[in-house]
Amino acid sequence: MLRFDIAPVCSNAYRFQATMSFAIAALYLFTPYKWVAFLLAFGGLLRGFVSPHKCVSYKLFEGITGKFDWSKKINAGAKMFADKIAGIAGLAMAISWVMDSGIGVIPATAILVFAFIDLATGFCAACWAYGAWYKMKAA
Known part of the structure; x- marks a missing residue:
């Protein structure tokens, strides 16, 4: 479902956001700094359930891509779905760490x-699944 109630987002800024998610997951998996899962959870839930335009990191990355003329605007719906998944995964990682469980390595x-x-x-992949779901649902 396309989201017309939220302004389009920059897909290249989201690639920077993916870099941050990658770094947070790597820190979680390979260092003792498991608390970084809270950053992934907070950012993902904010961008996914509120708006990407309210997130400081997205604003920073959108500014960088705009400065270098790398801005490519796309509909926000699929990216917000991906953020919801990342936020929930980050929340699962954080809760797993707080409960001293190893299950957080899966997300x-x-x-x-x-x-x-x-x-x-x-x-x-989440954006692809989002589009595939709505195509399948419409058929």
């Missing part, structure tokens, strides 16, 4: 893999 590994694919190729 962290998924974020690590899919964020790397997005930042390296520009292919957003």
Whole structure:
């Protein structure tokens, strides 16, 4: 479902956001700094459930891409869906850490893999699933 109630977002700024998600997942998996999951959860939930335009990191990355004329505007719906997934995964990672459970490595590994694919190729698996769901639902 296309979101016309929210201004379009910059897809290249979201690639920078994927880089941040990748870095957070790597820190979570390979260092003792598990608290970084709260950053992923907060950012993902803010961008996914409120608006990407309210997020400081998105504003920064949108400014950078605009300065270098890399801005490519797309509909916000699919990216907000991806942010909801990232926010929920970050929340699961954070809760897992607080409860001293190792289950948080599962969402962290998924974020690590899919964020790397997005930042390296520009292919957003959650965005693809979002579009496929609505195409299948319409048929």
